[in-house]
Structures are given as C-alpha cells and as structure tokens.
Amino acid sequence: MNVRTYGFEWIVGAGTTLTNFLNYLKSENGVEKDNEILAVVEHSDYWAGVLITIKNRRAYFQYKKRGEGFRVSVQKLEEGTSIVDLNFFIINSDTGKGLYQHYFHSAYLSTFGNICAHRYLSFKTINGLKGRLHQNILVKPDTIEKYAQQLAQIKKVEVEFVSATYSEREFRPVAATATRVVHTAIFDHRWEHNPREIKRAVVDFFNKQKEKLSKAKVIGKDGNGLETTYRLVNDPDVFLEYDYEDFIKDLTLDTDNLEAALKRSDSIARLLEVAERDGVKQLLKAKTK
Amino acid sequence: MLLAVLFFSACVGTLVYFDPGLTGLYDLYSTKLQTPLFSGFLTIGGFLLTLKTFVLIKLKESLYGSDFYQAELKEKRHLNPNLSTYGPLSRLGHFLIFSVVGALITATAQLSIGFIHHKVAAAVCIGFAATTLLLVFKAWWEIRKNLSAWFDLLDREDKHNRATATR
Numbered sequence: 001m002n003v004r005t006y007g008f009e010w011i012v013g014a015g016t017t018l019t020n021f022l023n024y025l026k027s028e029n030g031v032e033k034d035n036e037i038l039a040v041v042e043h044s045d046y047w048a049g050v051l052i053t054i055k056n057r058r059a060y061f062q063y064k065k066r067g068e069g070f071r072v073s074v075q076k077l078e079e080g081t082s083i084v085d086l087n088f089f090i091i092n093s094d095t096g097k098g099l100y101q102h103y104f105h106s107a108y109l110s111t112f113g114n115i116c117a118h119r120y121l122s123f124k125t126i127n128g129l130k131g132r133l134h135q136n137i138l139v140k141p142d143t144i145e146k147y148a149q150q151l152a153q154i155k156k157v158e159v160e161f162v163s164a165t166y167s168e169r170e171f172r173p174v175a176a177t178a179t180r181v182v183h184t185a186i187f188d189h190r191w192e193h194n195p196r197e198i199k200r201a202v203v204d205f206f207n208k209q210k211e212k213l214s215k216a217k218v219i220g221k222d223g224n225g226l227e228t229t230y231r232l233v234n235d236p237d238v239f240l241e242y243d244y245e246d247f248i249k250d251l252t253l254d255t256d257n258l259e260a261a262l263k264r265s266d267s268i269a270r271l272l273e274v275a276e277r278d279g280v281k282q283l284l285k286a287k288t289k
Numbered sequence: 290m291l292l293a294v295l296f297f298s299a300c301v302g303t304l305v306y307f308d309p310g311l312t313g314l315y316d317l318y319s320t321k322l323q324t325p326l327f328s329g330f331l332t333i334g335g336f337l338l339t340l341k342t343f344v345l346i347k348l349k350e351s352l353y354g355s356d357f358y359q360a361e362l363k364e365k366r367h368l369n370p371n372l373s374t375y376g377p378l379s380r381l382g383h384f385l386i387f388s389v390v391g392a393l394i395t396a397t398a399q400l401s402i403g404f405i406h407h408k409v410a411a412a413v414c415i416g417f418a419a420t421t422l423l424l425v426f427k428a429w430w431e432i433r434k435n436l437s438a439w440f441d442l443l444d445r446e447d448k449h450n451r452a453t454a455t456r
Contacts, residue, residue: 166365168372171381171431173352173438174365176445282367 003103005239005274007138007283008089008113010096013124013131019093021133022047024123025116030258036115041259045285046090046098046275048268051115053107055083087112088267090275097138097284099239099271110135138283166286178286239274297420304412318403318411326418327399333425334392341385344432345378352439353378357446381431388428391421 012018022040029039035056040049059076060083077083085106091098100109107115113135120133166174262268275284310317352358353375366372395417403414 166369166372168369169377171384172377172434173358173442174362174372174377176361176441178365178368279367282364286368 003101005271006100006102006109007239007280008098008100008109009136009138010091010098010116011134011136012096012120013129013133015129015131016123016127017093018091018096020127021120021123022091022093024126025049025119028119033119038115038119039258039262041262043090043263043268044272046092046272048262048265048271049089049091050262050265051087051089051107051112053085053087055085057083086267088265088271090268090271092275092284095285095287097286099275099280099284101267101271176287239280293420293424296423297416300416300419301409301412304415305409308408314408315406315411318415322415322418323399323403326414327396327403330392330396330399330418330421333421334389334396337385337389337392337425337428341382341389344385345382348378348381348435348439349375352435352442355442355446357449358442361445381428381435384424384431385428388421388424391417391424395421 010018012021025038025040029041030037032054035054037052037054038049039052040047042048057077059074062073062075064071064073085103087101087107089098089100089112100112102108113133117133117135123129124131166178168174274280304314308314359374362372362374395414398414398417402410404410
C-alpha cells in the first residue's frame with residue numbers, strides 16, 4: 001500500500017486571515033470532535049498538522065497463512081483503544097497552499113476539506129464572520145490531458161480549474177503576485193456525432209489549460225467500449241508516493257507533546273522536503289489575487 | 290493600434306458632423322489651433338525622443354536588469370516558463386517610438402494637410418492631435434507604472450535583505 005501526497009489550497013471567508021483560522025485550530029489541538037482530532041503547529045515556513053480519525057471498531061479481522069491454507073480470526077482491541085488513521089499535512093499561511101498525505105482507507109482530501117470546513121463554521125460563529133472555507137485541489141501540468149487522451153470517445157466534459165500563474169504584461173514587469181485562474185466550462189453535446197472532432201477539441205483545450213486545471217470530469221468510452229469517467233477530484237496529482245511501511249514506522253503521538261511530535265515527525269519532514277522541490281515550491285508559495 | 294485608429298476615426302467623424310465654430314471648423318482650426326498644434330507637438334515629439342532613451346536605459350539598469358528582479362523572475366518561470374526578461378521593456382520602447390512618430394506626424398500634418406481649405410482636412414489634423422495626445426498620456430501612464438513597480442521592487446529587496454541579515 002502506498003502513501004500519496006496531494007496538493008490543496010484553502011481560501012478563507014472575508015474578514016479574517018488563514019493565520020487566524022490556523023491559530024484557532026491550534027487552540028483546539030488534541031480536542032476530539034466527531035471521532036476526529038486535528039492538531040497544527042507552526043513549523044519553518046509552513047504550518048504542520050495532522051488529522052487523526054478514530055475508527056469506531058472494537059475488533060478487526062486478522063488473516064494468517066497456515067501451510068497451504070489460511071486462518072481468519074477476530075482480534076479484539078483492548079478497552080480504551082481504537083484503530084486510527086493519521087493524515088499529515090502542511091500549509092503555507094501566506095498563500096493558503098499545502099500538501100496532504102493520504103493512504104488507502106484514510107480520510108481522503110475531500111473529507112479532510114469537509115472536516116476543516118466544519119471547524120471553520122465554529123471559528124466563524126465565535127468571531128462573527130461570514131463566508132466559508134473553500135478547498136481546491138492543486139494540479140501539475142499534463143494530468144487531465146493524459147486522461148482525455150486515454151479515452152477512445154469523449155461524450156461529456158465538465159471542468160473547473162484553479163491554479164496560479166504569472167502573466168507577462170504588455171508594458172510592465174511581471175507582477176509580484178500571481179494570478180488566480182478560475183474557469184468553469186461544460187462541453188457542448190451538439191458534437192456527439194463527430195467523436196474524432198470532439199476528442200481533438202477536448203485534448204486541444206486541455207493542452208492549453210493544463211497548468212490551471214484542478215477539477216474535471218471526463219466521461220467517455222475506453223478502447224473496449226466501456227463507459228469510463230475520469231474525475232480529477234478523485235484522481236488528483238500525486239506529488240510524492242512511498243510505501244506505507246516507511247510511513248508507519250516509529251510513529252508516536254500523544255497530547256502531552258503533540259506539537260513537538262509533529263515537528264519531529266518524519267512524515268512532516270517528507271512533506272517539507274517535497275515542498276522545497278523546484279516547481280512545487282513555486283506553486284505552494286505563489287501568492288494569488 | 291486598432292484602438293488608436295478607431296479613436297482617430299471617431300474624432301474626425303464627430304468634428305465633421307458637428308462642424309463646430311461660428312464660421313465653420315476650418316476657420317476655427319486655422320485661426321486658433323493650427324500654429325499651437327504644430328509647435329506643441331513638435332516640442333512633445335522632441336521631448337519624448339530624449340525622454341525615451343533616458344527612461345529605457347534607467348529602467349533596464351535599475352529594474353529589469355537588477356539581480357533581485359532576475360532572481361524573482363527565475364522563480365516565477367517555474368509556473369510560467371514563457372516569461373521573458375526584457376519583453377515588456379522592449380514593447381514599451383516600441384510604444385514610445387510610435388508616440389514620437391505620432392507627434393512628429395501630427396506636427397507635419399498641421400503644415401501640410403492643415404493648409405487644405407476644407408473642414409475634413411481640419412478634422413483630420415485635430416484628429417491626429419487628439420490621438421497622439423492619447424498615445425502620449427498612455428506612454429506617460431505606463432512609465433509611471435514602471436516606476437511604481439521599481440519602487441515596489443526596491444521595497445521587497447530591502448525587506449529580503451533585512452530578513453536575510455537577521456537570520
């Protein structure tokens with residue numbers, strides 16, 4: 001099983017800053033709400049955090065090979081213990097962009113976004129604010145174009161893209177802040193009878209917009225005639241992938257030293273290392289307007 | 290360019306249509322506007338020619354050619370590899386030359402087309418003047434924006450140097 005790292009972006013509502021929200025989350029470090037524990041701490045240029053999801057199971061199945069056959073038995077957990085999933089993340093409080101680790105069956109990026117958006121509701125109520133927390137997925141170039149190329153026939157395309165880019169201006173130097181690009185497009189069904197034209201147009205479109213795409217759904221038929229849907233939101237760009245065994249070793253977190261443990265964590269160190277790579281660093285640190 | 294042509298056409302069309310002045314547009318133009326427009330735009334053309342060289346060299350040295358701007362540009366190219374270093378400055382230079390040429394053509398027009406005794410000729414000469422004035426204001430505005438960008442860059446560089454010094 002692999003652990004994958006995805007990019008995301010948070011946008012807070014009007015009247016507050018991301019730093020204020022992160023400080024609010026920090027004030028509730030280690031507090032369990034709806035079987036979830038969130039903890040954040042400031043760490044170099046980023047805020048490091050972890051989402052701990054407590055599973056509601058008191059027992060689990062264990063599989064053991066025995067010679068030619070196998071045995072499945074029930075293993076009960078000790079009183080007061082539970083199985084948990086851990087999802088580490090980092091976020092840049094200036095730009096709102098960050099990286100999130102996920103492995104199979106742990107909280108997906110969209111779930112993480114919903115949990116934090118829920119916490120934002122409390123933060124908003126306490127501070128008398130309006131608006132909500134938006135979460136977008138960050139992508140690297142070439143992703144959706146690759147998906148579109150894989151389809152033999154494209155029937156429908158819905159795209160929304162959010163990203164950052166610097167535009168060259170006509171008579172002035174490049175701006176200090178990046179431009180945030182948001183565009184939603186829905187494919188026209190009139191071209192249903194010309195599949196080759198559809199695919200060419202869609203691939204051309206993605207080729208031109210690839211660096212800006214964050215959410216897209218492409219519905220079509222693969223080479224075997226089976227209807228296939230590619231959803232970028234469920235298949236976002238992976239910034240890093242490594243084995244679960246490397247992730248889980250020597251991992252201990254307790255509320256007495258949650259913040260110190262986060263700072264010492266190998267997972268956080270890995271995320272920070274990815275965040276410093278060329279291309280990723282510029283994407284995460286690009287302030288957008 | 291297209292905007293300038295459209296503006297020029299709109300000016301000429303409006304002047305010909307309304308034919309202002311008590312005794313007609315041409316009389317108004319030849320008695321009140323022809324000489325001042327000639328000398329004024331000749332002066333503007335000469336002034337822009339000297340300003341252009343000075344501004345371009347100064348902006349190239351202090352803004353586009355500065356190490357700090359180059360370093361920032363290198364970082365930004367990770368998100369958009371097509372960013373050019375001196376593209377905006379080159380285009381600004383061309384626009385300033387275009388404005389100078391516009392001013393000289395306007396001055397010349399007062400002494401050539403301006404002597405054709407017809408309201409259309411007068412409208413064309415005034416149209417040239419209005420359009421060139423627009424170009425000159427646009428050029429000055431872009432120079433102002435570049436100077437603002439230069440000061441912002443100096444501020445960012447200063448903050449960066451102070452932050453680096455305290456580490």
